[in-house]
Every structure is written in structure tokens, then in C-alpha cells.
Amino acid sequence: VAPTANAPSDKALVPFVSVAHMMALVHRLGAETVLAELATAIEADFRRWEDFDRTPRLPAHSPQGVIELMPTTDGVHYSFKYVNGHPRNTRAGLQTVAAFGLLAEVSTGYPVLLTEMTLLTALRTAAVSAVAARHLARPDARVHALIGNGAQAEFQALAIRALTGADRLRLFDTDPTATAKVQRNLAPLGFNLTTCTSAEEAATGADIVTTVTADKRNARVLAANAVAQGQHLNAVGGDCPGKTELPPELLPRCAIFVEHPPQTRVEGEIQSLPADHPVTELWRVIAGNAPGRRSPADVTLFDSVGFSIEDFSALVWLKGRITPDLCQPLDLIADPDDPRDLWGMLMRAGPEGGTT
Amino acid sequence: VAPTANAPSDKALVPFVSVAHMMALVHRLGAETVLAELATAIEADFRRWEDFDRTPRLPAHSPQGVIELMPTTDGVHYSFKYVNGHPRNTRAGLQTVAAFGLLAEVSTGYPVLLTEMTLLTALRTAAVSAVAARHLARPDARVHALIGNGAQAEFQALAIRALTGADRLRLFDTDPTATAKVQRNLAPLGFNLTTCTSAEEAATGADIVTTVTADKRNARVLAANAVAQGQHLNAVGGDCPGKTELPPELLPRCAIFVEHPPQTRVEGEIQSLPADHPVTELWRVIAGNAPGRRSPADVTLFDSVGFSIEDFSALVWLKGRITPDLCQPLDLIADPDDPRDLWGMLMRAGPEGGTT
Numbered sequence: 157v158a159p160t161a162n163a164p165s166d167k168a169l170v171p172f173v174s175v176a177h178m179m180a181l182v183h184r185l186g187a188e189t190v191l192a193e194l195a196t197a198i199e200a201d202f203r204r205w206e207d208f209d210r211t212p213r214l215p216a217h218s219p220q221g222v223i224e225l226m227p228t229t230d231g232v233h234y235s236f237k238y239v240n241g242h243p244r245n246t247r248a249g250l251q252t253v254a255a256f257g258l259l260a261e262v263s264t265g266y267p268v269l270l271t272e273m274t275l276l277t278a279l280r281t282a283a284v285s286a287v288a289a290r291h292l293a294r295p296d297a298r299v300h301a302l303i304g305n306g307a308q309a310e311f312q313a314l315a316i317r318a319l320t321g322a323d324r325l326r327l328f329d330t331d332p333t334a335t336a337k338v339q340r341n342l343a344p345l346g347f348n349l350t351t352c353t354s355a356e357e358a359a360t361g362a363d364i365v366t367t368v369t370a371d372k373r374n375a376r377v378l379a380a381n382a383v384a385q386g387q388h389l390n391a392v393g394g395d396c397p398g399k400t401e402l403p404p405e406l407l408p409r410c411a412i413f414v415e416h417p418p419q420t421r422v423e424g425e426i427q428s429l430p431a432d433h434p435v436t437e438l439w440r441v442i443a444g445n446a447p448g449r450r451s452p453a454d455v456t457l458f459d460s461v462g463f464s465i466e467d468f469s470a471l472v473w474l475k476g477r478i479t480p481d482l483c484q485p486l487d488l489i490a491d492p493d494d495p496r497d498l499w500g501m502l503m504r505a506g507p508e509g510g511t512t
Numbered sequence: 513v514a515p516t517a518n519a520p521s522d523k524a525l526v527p528f529v530s531v532a533h534m535m536a537l538v539h540r541l542g543a544e545t546v547l548a549e550l551a552t553a554i555e556a557d558f559r560r561w562e563d564f565d566r567t568p569r570l571p572a573h574s575p576q577g578v579i580e581l582m583p584t585t586d587g588v589h590y591s592f593k594y595v596n597g598h599p600r601n602t603r604a605g606l607q608t609v610a611a612f613g614l615l616a617e618v619s620t621g622y623p624v625l626l627t628e629m630t631l632l633t634a635l636r637t638a639a640v641s642a643v644a645a646r647h648l649a650r651p652d653a654r655v656h657a658l659i660g661n662g663a664q665a666e667f668q669a670l671a672i673r674a675l676t677g678a679d680r681l682r683l684f685d686t687d688p689t690a691t692a693k694v695q696r697n698l699a700p701l702g703f704n705l706t707t708c709t710s711a712e713e714a715a716t717g718a719d720i721v722t723t724v725t726a727d728k729r730n731a732r733v734l735a736a737n738a739v740a741q742g743q744h745l746n747a748v749g750g751d752c753p754g755k756t757e758l759p760p761e762l763l764p765r766c767a768i769f770v771e772h773p774p775q776t777r778v779e780g781e782i783q784s785l786p787a788d789h790p791v792t793e794l795w796r797v798i799a800g801n802a803p804g805r806r807s808p809a810d811v812t813l814f815d816s817v818g819f820s821i822e823d824f825s826a827l828v829w830l831k832g833r834i835t836p837d838l839c840q841p842l843d844l845i846a847d848p849d850d851p852r853d854l855w856g857m858l859m860r861a862g863p864e865g866g867t868t
Contacts, residue, residue: 172842174842175843211572216565216590216618218618220619220620223618227570227572227581236581238592238614238616240621246851254622256844260594260596265577266596272844275854275858278854311855341853488531490531492607494693495601496663497693498664499665507540
């Protein structure tokens with residue numbers, strides 16, 4: 157279609173994936189397929205980790221929370237995510253974490269995708285946990301303890317089952333209504349569900365223990381002596397300075413795996429450890445150049461904080477999955493016929509701004 | 513209007529100002545009014561400069577150009593701009609600089625405005641030059657030499673006239689078709705226009721000299737001996753490492769004013785000077801706690817590179833100026849009835865993603 161005089165050209169139009177589009181995409185593909193495809197995309201990018209810019213995320217802290225920008229690039233695509241973390245938001249009926257993201261072409265700097273990322277982050281965070289569990293948990297893992305039954309819980313349960321087969325869930329939250337919500341949501345999906353009255357009870361007999369709580373403080377959501385030999389821990393909720401979930405005395409017992417050590421040492425569970433405490437980068441385990449679990453008795457810990465490369469993987473995956481009915485074109489980039497004539501474009505647009 | 517079960521609530525909807533909306537706004541208010549209002553907003557924020565986070569912009573460099581994120585906050589609002597700089601883009605019919613931006617509420621981390629910023633950046637960059645010229649040029653300045661007649665040229669001409677009264681324009685570009693374009697665009701607007709065959713000819717007799725060229729290299733767009741006593745220089749085009757416009761030997765003759773010294777020493781004309789060469793922050797002149805021009809014979813230089821606080825000012829100004837017909841609501845933020853029940857929102861949405 158030839159553009160009319162003042163209508164934006166294709167170069168000016170950026171596909172936008174709204175929350176409604178994202179939900180429709182998940183329904184169309186199925187949540188487990190989405191999680192499995194995201195896990196595959198993330199593993200592929202982790203294998204080429206060193207191709208990526210590993211710029212630290214850029215946080216703006218306030219008494220109420222944090223707003224972060226998380227950019228990265230592989231030299232072909234550039235991505236960033238905008239994400240907040242405001243633990244008290246739920247009291248006002250708002251999300252603790254809301255996010256959106258952008259994918260751009262490095263060669264021109266032009267955006268090629270803008271998308272909601274609240275849902276996409278929930279999906280990719282769960283996919284990353286599941287990738288870690290697939291590589292670090294015992295191969296016979298079947299029982300998954302889920303401590304913290306908030307917005308991430310169902311995503312974690314489904315992703316870990318999709319990648320490891322762990323379909324027996326032990327649930328605990330300090331708020332029983334949160335646990336009831338997870339139970340209600342997951343009951344139709346074929347899980348074997350047990351609700352527990354303490355984190356320690358939930359962890360008992362579990363092969364995989366995921367902690368995903370939201371308080372912004374140094375918490376102890378699980379007693380150190382409740383962690384048994386052979387367990388794999390996903391510590392998902394502790395993800396910024398002053399916000400941890402596990403008792404520090406537990407950490408020296410664990411073989412610790414992280415995304416990007418300079419970031420995790422500041423933001424992760426290991427912020428309480430000396431700066432030279434040994435950790436293994438998860439990507440090296442996936443790429444096959446570092447060992448993961450060394451024995452069935454090891455306690456492995458994936459100290460997850462979330463890294464820009466995971467969002468990059470999710471955005472490139474999404475770009476390949478959207479169809480014209482699952483996005484809307486946004487007139488985001490001014491695109492004059494003559495690039496040097498921005499003023500002329502503005503003047504010729506007239507009082508209606510060139511809209512028709 | 514009460515939202516239906518799965519329709520996004522107001523909290524989820526972020527007003528989006530498209531390129532067409534921005535053009536309509538400029539037509540509605542008038543470009544000179546917009547430039548003058550932006551100048552007022554920028555001056556007000558410069559007066560409270562120390563209220564702002566002055567985090568450096570975050571660049572991703574590539575052989576073809578740069579993509580940058582420019583965040584800041586005053587503790588109440590948070591803003592960032594995404595902007596690229598790809599000098600070779602014009603060969604492909606694309607903008608050298610395209611941008612969009614976001615304003616958010618610090619207390620919740622929720623976005624409150626998403627907007628095109630290619631046009632808004634052109635407007636705010638010109639407004640900043642004009643603010644500098646108002647404070648640094650001789651009060652009797654009437655003649656403005658404009659070296660570089662690309663996409664920024666008309667904005668600079670109009671903003672500087674709006675704030676200083678300089679209505680006699682002397683134009684030069686290495687490409688005469690660019691100069692012809694500016695002449696064509698500005699002729700109806702009451703300027704007294706002279707086209708020149710060299711930068712030196714353009715600068716002769718000028719009170720204000722603006723250089724706004726786009727080559728990514730250390731250029732010498734104006735011979736040092738063409739700069740006369742009493743002139744005010746706006747060096748707008750040199751804005752990243754390796755990209756300067758003025759001959760280094762000119763700089764020691766100038767009283768130099770900058771936005772944020774740590775950034776300008778890396779990105780501005782002064783990258784060729786020793787790191788301790790004295791410069792004055794423009795905000796201090798505006799706030800009245802540092803002198804500007806000391807005598808009519810001074811050569812003053814505003815070494816403009818663009819700073820996040822200027823985008824913040826522009827975004828807050830825009831937020832106050834948009835009306836329902838000049839934006840569209842974007843379903844950017846997932847907003848479940850129960851914030852802990854993101855999964856339930858996703859499942860209840862059904863295959864159409866909750867759209868109606």
C-alpha cells in the first residue's frame with residue numbers, strides 16, 4: 157500500500173504487543189509451549205553468552221521501590237526492558253512488578269518491537285528457573301516446593317514441570333489466601349498439590365525448592381536446617397540490595413550458580429558472602445564448559461536476579477511469534493520523505509497532524 | 513466507564529502521543545509558543561538542577577552509530593529517552609536521530625506517558641540552544657549564522673528568534689540543497705535570510721553562530737579565525753566521542769558553558785581540552801550563582817550535547833499539554849484485579865486476550 161502524503165511510512169510504524177495481545181498469544185500457543193520455547197531461546201543465547209553486551213542494569217532507587225532499565229545487545233539486535241519493583245504497590249491494587257520492553261535493529265537504531273513485559277517477564281523468569289533446574293536438579297526430581305505463592309508462583313510451577321517433569325507441588329505462603337489462589341489456578345492443570353503450614357514443611361521431601369517472595373528486606377523465608385542434601389534451590393525473590401530470602405548461613409553449604417556475577421554479588425542472595433566466594437556462571441554449565449551438580453548429595457542453588465540477556469531472548473522469540481492480528485502498528489518514529497526536512501514534515505502535516 | 517471483566521483498567525492504560533499527535537499539538541499551539549514554553553520549562557528545571565539524578569546516559573555503540581538511554585528523576589517523576597544516532601541512516605531514507613520517551617511516577621513505578629520524541633527532541637534541543645543564547649549572547653544580538661542546514665536547522669532558527677529576537681539568518685551547508693530547504697521552509701516566517709558560500713562567510717557579522725552538522729568525526733566546520741569578538745557560539749552537532757565540529761585551537765579563546773561537565777568532557781567539543789580546563793555549568797548562570805558573559809567582547813560558547821534533564825522537562829511539559837484527542841490509551845501494563853493473580857488474569861482472558 158502506497159502511503160498517502162502525510163501518513164507515516166512502514167519505517168515509522170513499530171509493532172506494539174499489548175497485554176491483551178500477549179494473553180491471546182499465550183492462549184493460542186499454550187502456556188507450556190510458550191515456557192518451553194522461551195527456555196529453548198534462553199538456552200541458545202546462554203550458550204553464546206559472550207556475544208552479548210553485559211552492561212549493568214541502570215536502577216533509580218526511591219523509598220517506595222526501584223525503576224530499572226535493562227539494556228543489552230548482540231550487535232544485531234538491541235533490547236531494553238523497563239521494569240519497576242514496588243513491594244507496597246499491591247496495597248494500592250497495583251502490580252509489584254510491571255514492565256515493558258523494546259527490540260531495535262542495531263544497524264539503524266530503529267525500534268522493531270514494543271511490548272508489554274509484565275506477562276513476558278513472568279514467563280521468562282519462570283523459564284530461566286526451569287532451565288536452571290533442568291541443568292542442576294537431580295534428574296529424578298519430581299517434588300517441587302513453592303515458597304511464596306504470589307504473582308510468579310504458577311509460572312514457576314508450570315515451567316519447572318514442563319522442563320523437569322516435577323509435578324508434585326508443595327505450597328506455602330505466609331498468607332493462606334495466596335496459597336488458595338495457586339491451588340485454585342493449578343488444580344485444573346494436573347498437578348499433585350499439597351498445602352503446607354510452614355516453609356520448612358513445604359521443603360521436606362522436595363527435590364526442587366523455589367523461593368519467590370516479595371518483601372524488600374533481608375528475610376529468612378526458610379530455616380537453613382530445613383534444606384536437605386540433594387535439593388536444588390531456586391532463589392528467585394531476592395533480587396536487589398537489602399532484599400534476600402535465604403539465611404546467610406545456608407549459602408556456604410550450597411554449590412552456587414548465578415547469571416552475571418558482578419550483578420548477583422550486589423543484588424542476589426550472595427550479597428551477604430565475601431566478594432571472592434566461588435560461584436559458577438549458569439551459562440557455562442549450559443555451554444558445557446563448567447560442571448553443574450557434581451553428586452546427588454550436593455545442594456545446588458541458582459541465585460536468580462534476572463539479567464538483560466534473558467529479556468533479549470524473550471523479545472527476539474516474541475518478534476518471531478507475533479502475527480498481524482497480535483499487534484498494532486504504532487506511529488512512534490517520525491519519518492519525513494526527506495530525512496533532513498523534519499520541519500517541512502511538521503508544517504505540511506497541518507492541524508490534524510497528518511492523521512486521516 | 514466501568515471496565516468489563518477482562519478489559520484493562522485505567523491503571524493499565526498509558527497515554528501514547530504519536531508523531532501525528534505531536535504534529536497536531538504543535539499546530540494547535542504554534543511552534544514558537546511550544547518552543548517558548550519548553551524554554552520556560554527547561555529554565556525552571558535548570559534552576560533546581562541539583563534536585564535531579566544526574567546518572568550518565570547509557571550508550572550502546574556500533575560501527576553504524578549509537579543507541580542511548582537517557583534516564584533521570586527528581587524523586588517525583590522518572591523519565592527516560594531512547595535515542596539513536598546513525599549518521600548513515602539518511603542514505604537509506606531514515607532519520608539520523610529518532611527517539612521516543614517515557615514519563616513515570618516514582619511512587620508506583622507506573623508509566624504515565626509514552627511519546628514519540630524525534631520531534632520533541634528537535635524542539636527541546638532548539639529550546640536549550642535558545643535558553644543558552646538568551647543568557648550568553650549580547651542583549652543586542654540580531655544576526656544568527658546557522659552552519660549545518662539539516663533536520664535541526666529550522667528549529668534552532670525559530671527558537672533563537674523566539675527568545676533573543678535574532679531574525680537575520682545567515683545560512684551555510686556543504687550541501688546547497690539543504691540550505692535551499694531551510695530557505696524554503698523559513699521564508700514564509702518573516703526571517704531576513706542570506707545564503708552564504710562558506711561557513712566563514714556565514715559567521716561574518718553574526719552575533720550568534722550555531723553549528724549543527726551531523727558527520728561522525730572530528731570536523732572543522734568553521735575556521736578559528738572566522739570567529740569574532742563578542743560572538744556567542746552554540747555548538748550543537750558535536751555530541752559524542754570522536755564527533756566534534758570546532759577547531760580545537762578556537763576553544764581556549766572562549767568562555768565555555770556546558771550542561772553536565774562529566775558528560776560534556778567526554779562527548780562535547782571540550783573532549784580535546786585538558787580535563788581540568790575551566791567550564792561553567794549553564795544551570796548556574798540561569799540560577800544566578802555563576803556569571804555568564806562578562807563583557808561585550810567575550811566569545812561565549814555553549815558546548816551542547818543534550819542532557820536527560822532537558823528531556824524530563826519536555827516530557828513533563830507535554831504531560832501537562834496533552835488532551836484526550838491528542839493521545840491514545842495503550843494497554844501496556846498488566847493489571848489483574850488481584851495483583852498477586854497474574855496467572856488467573858491470563859487464564860480468564862481466554863483466546864481473545866480479553867479484547868472485546
